[in-house]
Amino acid sequence: MTKAQIVGWGHTAFGKSEHPDTEALMAEAVAAALDHAGITPEDVDGLFVGVFNNGFSKQDFQGALVAMGDARFAHVPATRYENACATGSAALHGALDFIDAGRGRIALVVGAEKMTATPNPEVGDILLGASYRKEEADAEGGFAGLFGRIADSYFQRYGDRSEELAMIAAKNHANGMGNPYAHLRKDFGVEFCNTVSEKNPRVAGPLRRTDCSLVSDGAAVLVLADAETAAGMARGIGFRARAQANDIMAMSRRDVLEFRGARMAWDKALAEGGVAIDDLSLVETHDCFTIAEMLEYEAMGLAAPGQGHRVIREGITRKDGRLPVNPSGGLKSKGHPIGATGVSMHVMAAMQLMGEAGDMQIPGARLAGVFNMGGAAVANYVSILERVK
Amino acid sequence: MTKAQIVGWGHTAFGKSEHPDTEALMAEAVAAALDHAGITPEDVDGLFVGVFNNGFSKQDFQGALVAMGDARFAHVPATRYENACATGSAALHGALDFIDAGRGRIALVVGAEKMTATPNPEVGDILLGASYRKEEADAEGGFAGLFGRIADSYFQRYGDRSEELAMIAAKNHANGMGNPYAHLRKDFGVEFCNTVSEKNPRVAGPLRRTDCSLVSDGAAVLVLADAETAAGMARGIGFRARAQANDIMAMSRRDVLEFRGARMAWDKALAEGGVAIDDLSLVETHDCFTIAEMLEYEAMGLAAPGQGHRVIREGITRKDGRLPVNPSGGLKSKGHPIGATGVSMHVMAAMQLMGEAGDMQIPGARLAGVFNMGGAAVANYVSILERVK
Structure with a gap:
């Protein structure tokens, strides 16, 4: 440690x-x-x-x-x-x-x-500064366009998982109801998230508005x-482990569906901490888009490649499931003010471990995982936090 | 160490x-x-x-x-x-x-x-991103405008030191003749640097073109x-000390002529290293503008406030002086590709300590100081380097 x-x-x-x-x-x-x-x-x-x-x-x-x-x-x-x-x-x-x-x-x-x-179009272009612009800056709607392509590829390879993406969105929005800091505290439910409508239009590829996190301050x-x-202080939460692993930036030069860098960061952190994923009480993970959370289920070892949909179907990552994921509501509900996000995720996890998470509280939380990524799994960080006092 | x-x-x-x-x-x-x-x-x-x-x-x-x-x-x-x-x-x-x-x-x-x-006007505006824009973004010609104001204030308080600024410029350009990496290898001489001309126009306040470092890649x-x-490796240069000290960003909230943050960083590093400024064999210092190098003479303790001009007059910081400053030619001659500069300064100092500095070499260099700053002495870094093998 x-x-x-x-x-x-x-x-x-x-x-x-x-x-x-x-x-x-x-x-x-x-x-x-x-x-x-x-x-x-x-x-x-x-x-x-x-x-x-x-x-x-x-x-x-x-x-x-x-x-x-x-x-x-x-x-x-x-x-x-x-x-x-x-x-x-x-x-x-x-x-x-x-x-x-x-x-x-x-x-x-x-x-x-x-x-x-x-202004919104500028926001999209600014965020594409985090993609490999030489090849990827033409994505429609900024980063949503990139993750829209990722979702498209995923569906082509493994089948249409739109409904499970909606279930992830609905889970995180339900969780966010308990988060006083969240941008969007609204319990949309699976049906709304799974239905393309005027209020929930398609944004990019199969991704609907409810599949995307928000532009926030x-x-x-x-x-x-x-x-x-x-x-000598009131609180103490230690880093049982922390790891960073990168992957090559250009999506053309890797199989992006592997989320290999994310997988490597999880593997390193779990090994360093001497814990298994099932030892964790909760995970805060980087759901900039619902497809990202599904790929992260696979990267953290909850499911084999292409099987991430089962994790949400089986309720494993619900607040009352075996491994609650994003009990804070995640980026989906909190919003995603870029520089703040990784810090916020650690704050949310720390609150849980200190028993100070209020309506978000997972009873008896002892070990928390945090996964934060830059780009489409390019710079990947995992922390395993534990309360030490 | x-x-x-x-x-x-x-x-x-x-x-x-x-x-x-x-x-x-x-x-x-x-x-x-x-x-x-x-x-x-x-x-x-x-x-x-x-x-x-x-x-x-x-x-x-x-x-x-x-x-x-x-x-x-x-x-x-x-x-x-x-x-x-x-x-x-x-x-x-x-x-x-x-x-x-x-x-x-x-x-x-x-x-x-x-x-x-x-394009040049854009460069100026981009660099003003390193000033406190709410108060300072109106500076004519970007950062040159800010340092032009600093030079103006200095001259008002301590007398006109244009000629000594020209001597600093001429020293650094003469030194840069020996630097194969330098942007501008031209030995202008004091007279050219001290004369406003078509080729050496005023840029901001009393600063002439030769008082300013270059826009470079x-x-x-x-x-x-x-x-x-x-x-187990061929070279080894240790950090006898390293220090960072900040100062408040807005120039309206401090006496900028103090270069207090620079002074604090030098004091910390010299104390940590257990050395005096005169123990150093050479210094690479941040001469984004000649007035900066003069203020840094005072910050590093070579002269009392307002007396920096004596240091160059007495030849102390010339290549053959008691404490050669910027034997590489400094930012003045090398150019100032912002992100590269601090790294380059350490490379130049390391070359000296390994005896690999070629025509820039200070014979017997044993301890080298490096001073690199962000803004007008806002983020200040000092390293004391020494050869350990």
Whole structure:
């Protein structure tokens, strides 16, 4: 187990925010996190900031923005990370390395994105910056187009799984009803999600609106401390394991349906943690699109390739199932403010382990898995979290 | 001393490159670095990629581009860092933390930028993404405008130092004559640099063209290994110390002439390394503008505030002086491909310590300082390097 622990967190509501920019979003989440962990900025040795940006704002150098929201951070070393939709996990890994290397005792991981101020067609183009543009930038509707192609290929190879995708959407929306931070708290039900309608049109390939996560604003913060410092604090959640595995960016150069990088990250993390997937109490996984969650069932070993549909059919990943997946509602219900997402997933898992998840709570949660990815399974991160105090 | 060492490097020519993008630039520098260190991609545990981007290319997620240039990196964890003009040092610190935390044995730090494909006015606006845009985006001519204001303030407080700025420019251009990677290898001399002319017009405030670094393409790579692995390799350069210190981003909220963050980073690094500035054999410092190098003389303790001009007048920082500063020619002569710069500075210092600096060589170089900054002394990094084998 690595040395750093999660000792607190902060989380803004996700959705269309009154905050005009990431600076304001981060300030709200940072203040909440300081309060939650019972620390002050003077205690903080490093700021690890995850923002995708890439055109959402002309303001770059966003590592320096945390101190603009609270000048007590003025001299704290700050660094920005970006790894597409896994930007938050990239910042987290940087902070963990910083503490595990003995460079500091307390670090903040700050993930944020302001997306709703940008017109929709531009949002799509900005997000395609996370695809291999030379070959993939022509996708209709941005990343939805890429995952639409993935869903198409999957259906061609393994059969039409539209209904199971709708079941995943419905599960996550039902779960999101219990999440006070979620963008879209509405229990749509399987039938609505499985029916193409004016309110639920096709977006790309077989994907309907309910198969896609939302464009949202939001920020999330994790407070990390080394084990010794954490021992004197109210909360302590350790990393039983953490792993990153990449895959080649261009989809033309791999069988994307393998989600090989995701599989490798899970294999590494489970081996490092000495646990099996069934030992986990819950998983927060990267459901940017419902087809992604289905492929991730296969990558995490819940089903053989092409059999992911069985996992949702059998109710395994429902909140009352053997392995609840996305009890928070996932990206589907929470929304997907790119830089915040990976941090938010860890916050949701940490809440579960501390028994602070309110209406989302999985009783007796002991070990939690988190899977966050950038691109279509290009940069893949898995954490296995466990409560240590 | 931290555990990781520099065991090899690669460096493209800086300037207007035939390479169309960062993907190609990185591929060239990475191949050179593998060769230089005598390793293969299979040996590499992590890729730490520094690219500023912010609009130079619509392709973001550039951590994933290294593997597009050499598919043997396909599954190696890769992360992108951005910290304005200190982006390269941010990636370096990430890689050092990774190795020092025991997460891997060999890491590549890859810094790159493709700037010359972007029209000049756009370049200025893109670079202002590293200023606090809410207050500073109106600067004429981009960052030159900001440093023009800084030079103006400095002259008002301490007297006109135009001639000494020209002496700094002339020194760095003379040094750059020996640097095969430099963008501009031309020995302009003090008189040319100190005379406003058609070929050397005013750019912003008192700054002339020769007071400004160049818009360039380029990539640089450092190979890092843990001490044990490094012991079996041809080269080994350790980090006697490394430090990062930030300052508040908005210039309205500090006395920018203090360069306080730069001073703090130097103080921390010298204390950690147990050395005085005069113990160093050379310094590579961030001369994005000549006024920056003068302020950095003061920040590194070579002169009291307002007395930086004496340092160049007395010849202290000339190649044959007591403490040669920018024997590589600095950003002035090399050019300033943003993401590559911090990495390049470390490559230049490492070459000196290994006695591989060719015409740039400072005889008997034993300890080298590197100062790289993002924004106007906002994110400040100092390394003290020493040869360990």
